[in-house]
Amino acid sequence: MEDWQAAGFGLYVHWPFCQSKCPYCDFNSHVAAQIDQRRWAEAYIAEIKRTAALVPGRTLRTIFFGGGTPSLMEPETVEAVIQAALSSWNAANDIEITLEANPGSVEAARFAGYRQAGVNRVSLGVQALNDTDLRRLGRMHSVTEARAALDIAQASFDRVSFDLIYARQDQTLAQWEAELTEALRLSSGHLSLYQLTIEDGTVFGERHARGLLRGLPTEDLGADFFDLTQDLCNAAGMPAYEVSNHAKPGQEARHNLIYWQAGDYAGIGPGAHGRLTRDSVRFPTAAERTPGLWLAAAESPLGVTDMEHALTPEEQAIEYLLMGLRLSSGISLARLSAMLTHPYPATAIDDLESLGLVHVQEDVLSVTAKGRPLLNAVLEKLVGAL
Amino acid sequence: MTQLDLIRNFSIVAHIDHGKSTLADRLIQMTGTVADRDMKAQMLDSMDIERERGITIKANTVRIEYPAKDGKTYILNLIDTPGHVDFAYEVSRSMRAVEGSLLVVDASQGVEAQTLANVYQAIDAGHDIVPVLNKIDLPAAEPDRVKAQIEDVIGIDASDAIPISAKSGLGIADVLEAIVTRLPPPKGDRDAPLKAMLVDSWYDAYLGVVVMIRVMDGVIRKGDRVRMMQTNAVYGIDKLAVLKPQMVDIAELGPGEIGIFTASIKQVRDTRVGDTITHERKGCETALPGFKPAQPVVFCGLFPVDANDFEPLRDAIEKLALNDASFSYEMETSAALGFGFRCGFLGLLHLEVIRDRLEREYDLDLITTAPSVVFKLHMKDGEVRDLHNPADMPDLTYIDHIEEPRIKATIMVPDEYLGDILKLCQDRRGIQLDLSYAGSRAMVVYDLPLAEVVFDFYDRLKSVTKGYASFDYTISEYREDFLVKMSILVNEEPVDALSMMVHRDRAEARGRAMVEKLKELIPRHMFKIPIQAAIGARVIARETLSAMRKDVTAKCYGGDATRKKKLLEKQKAGKKRMRQFGKVEIPQEAFISALKMDS
Numbered sequence: 001m002e003d004w005q006a007a008g009f010g011l012y013v014h015w016p017f018c019q020s021k022c023p024y025c026d027f028n029s030h031v032a033a034q035i036d037q038r039r040w041a042e043a044y045i046a047e048i049k050r051t052a053a054l055v056p057g058r059t060l061r062t063i064f065f066g067g068g069t070p071s072l073m074e075p076e077t078v079e080a081v082i083q084a085a086l087s088s089w090n091a092a093n094d095i096e097i098t099l100e101a102n103p104g105s106v107e108a109a110r111f112a113g114y115r116q117a118g119v120n121r122v123s124l125g126v127q128a129l130n131d132t133d134l135r136r137l138g139r140m141h142s143v144t145e146a147r148a149a150l151d152i153a154q155a156s157f158d159r160v161s162f163d164l165i166y167a168r169q170d171q172t173l174a175q176w177e178a179e180l181t182e183a184l185r186l187s188s189g190h191l192s193l194y195q196l197t198i199e200d201g202t203v204f205g206e207r208h209a210r211g212l213l214r215g216l217p218t219e220d221l222g223a224d225f226f227d228l229t230q231d232l233c234n235a236a237g238m239p240a241y242e243v244s245n246h247a248k249p250g251q252e253a254r255h256n257l258i259y260w261q262a263g264d265y266a267g268i269g270p271g272a273h274g275r276l277t278r279d280s281v282r283f284p285t286a287a288e289r290t291p292g293l294w295l296a297a298a299e300s301p302l303g304v305t306d307m308e309h310a311l312t313p314e315e316q317a318i319e320y321l322l323m324g325l326r327l328s329s330g331i332s333l334a335r336l337s338a339m340l341t342h343p344y345p346a347t348a349i350d351d352l353e354s355l356g357l358v359h360v361q362e363d364v365l366s367v368t369a370k371g372r373p374l375l376n377a378v379l380e381k382l383v384g385a386l
Numbered sequence: 387m388t389q390l391d392l393i394r395n396f397s398i399v400a401h402i403d404h405g406k407s408t409l410a411d412r413l414i415q416m417t418g419t420v421a422d423r424d425m426k427a428q429m430l431d432s433m434d435i436e437r438e439r440g441i442t443i444k445a446n447t448v449r450i451e452y453p454a455k456d457g458k459t460y461i462l463n464l465i466d467t468p469g470h471v472d473f474a475y476e477v478s479r480s481m482r483a484v485e486g487s488l489l490v491v492d493a494s495q496g497v498e499a500q501t502l503a504n505v506y507q508a509i510d511a512g513h514d515i516v517p518v519l520n521k522i523d524l525p526a527a528e529p530d531r532v533k534a535q536i537e538d539v540i541g542i543d544a545s546d547a548i549p550i551s552a553k554s555g556l557g558i559a560d561v562l563e564a565i566v567t568r569l570p571p572p573k574g575d576r577d578a579p580l581k582a583m584l585v586d587s588w589y590d591a592y593l594g595v596v597v598m599i600r601v602m603d604g605v606i607r608k609g610d611r612v613r614m615m616q617t618n619a620v621y622g623i624d625k626l627a628v629l630k631p632q633m634v635d636i637a638e639l640g641p642g643e644i645g646i647f648t649a650s651i652k653q654v655r656d657t658r659v660g661d662t663i664t665h666e667r668k669g670c671e672t673a674l675p676g677f678k679p680a681q682p683v684v685f686c687g688l689f690p691v692d693a694n695d696f697e698p699l700r701d702a703i704e705k706l707a708l709n710d711a712s713f714s715y716e717m718e719t720s721a722a723l724g725f726g727f728r729c730g731f732l733g734l735l736h737l738e739v740i741r742d743r744l745e746r747e748y749d750l751d752l753i754t755t756a757p758s759v760v761f762k763l764h765m766k767d768g769e770v771r772d773l774h775n776p777a778d779m780p781d782l783t784y785i786d787h788i789e790e791p792r793i794k795a796t797i798m799v800p801d802e803y804l805g806d807i808l809k810l811c812q813d814r815r816g817i818q819l820d821l822s823y824a825g826s827r828a829m830v831v832y833d834l835p836l837a838e839v840v841f842d843f844y845d846r847l848k849s850v851t852k853g854y855a856s857f858d859y860t861i862s863e864y865r866e867d868f869l870v871k872m873s874i875l876v877n878e879e880p881v882d883a884l885s886m887m888v889h890r891d892r893a894e895a896r897g898r899a900m901v902e903k904l905k906e907l908i909p910r911h912m913f914k915i916p917i918q919a920a921i922g923a924r925v926i927a928r929e930t931l932s933a934m935r936k937d938v939t940a941k942c943y944g945g946d947a948t949r950k951k952k953l954l955e956k957q958k959a960g961k962k963r964m965r966q967f968g969k970v971e972i973p974q975e976a977f978i979s980a981l982k983m984d985s
Contacts, residue, residue, distance in 0.1 A: 012944055012945075027945075028945075066943075194940040194941055195940045196940075197939070197940045197941070219910075219934075219935055219936050220935055220936075222935075222936045223935035223936040226936060226938075243938055243939070243940070243942070244940050244941065256943060258944075259943050259944040259947070265944055267944060267945070271945070272945065273944055273945040273947065273948060274944070275944070275947070284947075284948060286948065315951060318951050318954055318955070319947050319951055322942070322947070322950050322951060322954060323942065323947055326942060351969065352912075355912055355913055357912060372938065373935065373936045373937070373938050374912055374934055374935075374936070374937050374938065375937070375938040375939070376937040376938055376939060377911075377912050377934060377937045378912070379954060380954065380957050380958075381912075383954045383955075383957075383958055384957075384958050386958075
């Protein structure tokens with residue numbers, strides 16, 4: 001068995017367009033006036049076929065439409081892409097097909113079409129349950145629209161998740177407690193709860209660097225927000241299965257589990273990353289980021305995907321640690337040692353275990369609830385010992 | 387060879403910034419010694435650091451030909467001396483090579499502490515002194531007040547002080563004329579056996595060791611076999627020259643003349659400043675009195691930031707030491723900082739100059755540990771040991787008592803800051819020896835522990851007086867005091883590079899300041915870290931660095947793996963700049979900042 005098979009194989013499709021750019025977002029997204037959806041569909045299809053030729057015969061467990069704002073895609077575009085994927089690989093019986101959607105009224109009108117196209121799960125970018133904060137986050141929708149979109153989505157799809165951003169400017173713990181309690185009531189089994197992160201190269205990043213972004217929590221208050229989030233979700237029966245993702249048992253995002261469990265994934269679309277194993281050698285792929293250039297490359301005979309530089313054993317191990325330890329379920333030490341071709345040094349683990357930050361049970365290394373808010377420091381230590 | 391009565395040898399005494407180097411430049415320029423197009427500012431300060439800092443470190447010399455008003459052409463030899471206290475030994479030996487001094491005082495500033503120290507050296511060397519008032523064209527110039535101050539404070543006649551502006555060239559002709567008319571010619575006997583004083587020596591990349599001499603008696607010629615009377619080594623003179631300031635070969639040097647020679651000498655250390663040079667055969671009977679070699683008084687550790695730079699650092703230090711016999715070094719190992727060198731310096735400025743040169747000329751990144759002085763440990767068995775490094779402190783049970791070096795410090799300060807200065811000196815365990823006034827400036831003399839001065843005395847002095855105080859010192863004696871070694875413990879582990887010797891009464895305050903600073907400098911870890919200052923087993927100050935509470939990336943999906951992995955790889959590489967202490971990683975900047983010395 002090849003290593004990736006422990007987690008399976010999925011397809012990520014990146015739609016790079018948005019109606020407007022949010023000030024906190026550092027994803028590869030662009031605002032364009034005119035998009036020839038037919039042409040884009042053809043380009044995606046061509047790339048899927050090329051990728052399938054590189055890794056043929058796979059069982060496709062998941063498809064994920066991310067962005068950008070994939071709910072700007074016409075249902076026909078989505079359907080064409082799904083069909084290309086299903087005909088290129090063998091679809092699993094329980095294939096999960098997720099689409100990220102903006103919770104606005106226009107998008108909600110397309111939900112039936114997406115379901116028709118084969119989408120069976122949506123992830124809504126609700127982000128906040130009060131209009132003031134939605135405006136500060138640069139979102140175009142209102143809370144009323146978001147609630148309506150959530151209702152329609154829950155009626156249209158088997159599984160629905162939504163995102164919230166917390167530890168926002170000037171947010172208090174009491175406000176977040178009320179908001180998250182409401183969210184848990186609205187949820188049908190999956191929530192992504194992200195602490196607001198100021199990234200370089202964003203509007204917030206720029207403002208932060210100039211000292212103009214006020215009201216952000218200190219490290220200690222940020223930790224209090226995180227702790228409160230865990231407490232409320234645990235009480236509601238939706239514990240964190242990953243740092244920022246909460247689900248009722250069985251409702252986890254299977255596509256994302258492929259990333260966190262170091263499976264293989266094809267990344268199609270501008271700036272999309274993939275990991276593909278051929279003859280037991282794992283390759284990272286990274287597509288051209290600029291939409292126009294990606295489109296031109298996809299339409300050329302050579303295509304986009306470049307599989308020149310394989311991951312070294314150490315790089316594979318680092319990725320497995322940094323992705324896998326985000327999961328409450330942890331990683332397999334046997335798998336880690338096999339990637340490295342030698343046993344992972346035990347001393348670093350012992351030190352962290354004595355601090356109560358990680359836990360080892362038989363083959364499984366996991367980060368404890370105490371260690372999770374310090375994951376970067378834990379990883380630094382574990383990677384440093386490689 | 388020049389007739390004795392046509393030679394004048396002199397030096398210039400001045401406080402830093404009072405215009406010594408500018409005056410030297412003018413003298414050189416006005417006599418046409420250097421063509422205008424070759425003239426660069428501060429002609430005699432040849433090191434970059436000298437020009438940048440506006441200070442003179444090495445003594446330098448220039449031979450000027452001056453056609454005087456009496457129709458005769460005189461040879462004027464100027465030895466430009468360092469002004470800073472650290473290089474006082476260099477001043478004193480240079481003074482012995484000449485017969486007179488120009489005392490340059492800034493007419494707007496007046497006499498400063500440094501001027502005082504140097505002018506007394508000139509008086510001790512038996513010099514005739516011509517006072518010169520510089521910057522006379524400044525609106526703030528008060529020539530009469532400054533003349534009175536020269537008479538009151540220094541005790542020499544200033545009635546015919548020469549008013550000049552070295553910057554504009556005003557009065558330079560009068561200075562040249564005064565050198566000829568008011569300073570004495572040298573004495574000497576051309577027919578006596580050769581007797582020359584070794585004034586200085588330095589290493590030149592092309593010529594090897596260059597020796598500067600002042601001939602007292604006899605004549606030295608190219609090709610002569612000469613003997614150094616202290617070392618008894620014999621050399622053949624390869625090259626004989628005068629400095630104008632570039633080298634110009636000369637056939638011979640007679641009594642009263644100053645010049646240089648080379649003689650295939652390998653190292654500067656083979657030459658002893660103050661040694662007497664005579665002919666191998668028919669040499670002179672008695673040597674000149676000679677000088678006491680300069681002793682390093684301030685010590686610190688120099689470590690490479692990158693452990694791989696240890697060998698380049700060793701090479702660089704060896705090269706610098708070739709040219710600076712007053713700088714000492716030995717290898718040192720620190721648990722915190724790895725391999726490095728314990729180095730001895732004449733003072734803080736000397737330390738900084740050497741460190742700057744290592745970093746700049748040899749492109750090294752260095753960590754400098756806290757400067758400390760040499761303590762004398764009187765052991766119970768009667769032995770007396772020198773302690774250069776607090777980390778080497780033996781067990782207290784073997785020590786009878788500890789002595790530390792004391793200095794006699796002279797501080798000149800405008801009246802309004804006197805109170806602050808007295809408080810500063812008291813705080814630093816000073817004992818007042820004298821307090822007098824010259825006009826609105828006070829002169830205080832304190833007996834102070836050198837250890838307190840190397841800590842951050844200059845900085846404090848500058849800040850409490852807004853830069854208006856001047857300061858100079860001489861080492862006076864070793865004296866017993868209640869001295870202890872203070873250790874710093876981070877997470878219960880002693881950090882050797884942070885330990886220091888302190889007076890028992892000052893230990894709490896120093897320890898508190900240190901642990902508070904370290905708390906700011908050490909990043910939070912995954913666990914809480916006690917930071918303590920201790921004397922022996924007794925903790926005298928403590929801070930706790932609380933544990934890190936949150937450091938986690940909120941979003942990490944398929945597209946983030948590559949970026950996050952690169953970040954972790956970078957962090958792994960960045961570890962090289964951290965020093966591991968038990969379980970605690972201390973960034974190198976923390977050592978530098980915690981031990982930051984004043985400049």
